[in-house]
Amino acid sequence: MEDLRVPAGPGIPIGLVVPAADLTEQFSRSSGPGGQHVNTSDSRVQLSVDLGASTALTETQRSRVIERLSARLAGTVLTVSSEGQRSQLRNRNAARQRLAEILREALAPPVERRATKPSRNSRRRRVRAERRRSEIKQNRKRPRLD
Numbered sequence: 001m002e003d004l005r006v007p008a009g010p011g012i013p014i015g016l017v018v019p020a021a022d023l024t025e026q027f028s029r030s031s032g033p034g035g036q037h038v039n040t041s042d043s044r045v046q047l048s049v050d051l052g053a054s055t056a057l058t059e060t061q062r063s064r065v066i067e068r069l070s071a072r073l074a075g076t077v078l079t080v081s082s083e084g085q086r087s088q089l090r091n092r093n094a095a096r097q098r099l100a101e102i103l104r105e106a107l108a109p110p111v112e113r114r115a116t117k118p119s120r121n122s123r124r125r126r127v128r129a130e131r132r133r134s135e136i137k138q139n140r141k142r143p144r145l146d
Contacts, residue, residue, distance in 0.1 A: 001025060004049075006100045010108040011061070018056040018103075024048040025092070030083035044083040047095040052076030061107055068106040078102070 004023060006016040030044035051057065051065050051073070069078060080102065082095035118126075 004096055004100055006103050006107075009104045011064075012104065012107050016056055016103065016107070018049060018054060022049055022054045022056060027088060030091070041088070043086060043088045043091055044081065045088065045091040045095045046079055046081045047092075047099055048077050048079040049099065050077050064109075065103065065106045069102070072102075 001020045001023060003020050004018040006012065006018065008015040024047070026046040026048070027042035028044045028046070029042055051062060051069075053076070054062070057065065066073065066076060072078060078099070080095050080099045082091040082098065084094060085091050
């Protein structure tokens with residue numbers, strides 16, 4: 001098995017390489033395409049990486065990934081499975097790509113929101129719409145007898 005290369009992106013400007021020793025592959029029978037062939041071959045791939053013990057991540061990256069992917073993790077282990085293809089090799093490649101993409105997205109730093117205020121024109125439009133609505137509601141009342 002080869003090292004997993006995560007392409008460069010926000011939070012990882014030079015990319016990331018997860019050593020093959022940190023990855024675990026398991027193969028099993030797939031329920032995906034393949035007809036009768038599927039009943040006899042182990043084409044489904046489960047690729048796992050223990051994020052808590054991975055040597056590829058810094059402490060900051062590790063805490064960010066574990067926090068962001070907490071719903072997908074079993075302890076600190078992230079598992080991705082692939083059974084969409086007939087061949088084991090294609091499923092292995094698909095699982096590796098998916099795992100790399102998940103890690104790349106999870107490592108991106110959070111985007112801070114910039115505080116903005118409504119424009120003068122948008123405030124005018126809002127007040128004009130409120131007045132119009134108020135007028136419509138006032139016209140629903142019974143007319144006063146003077």
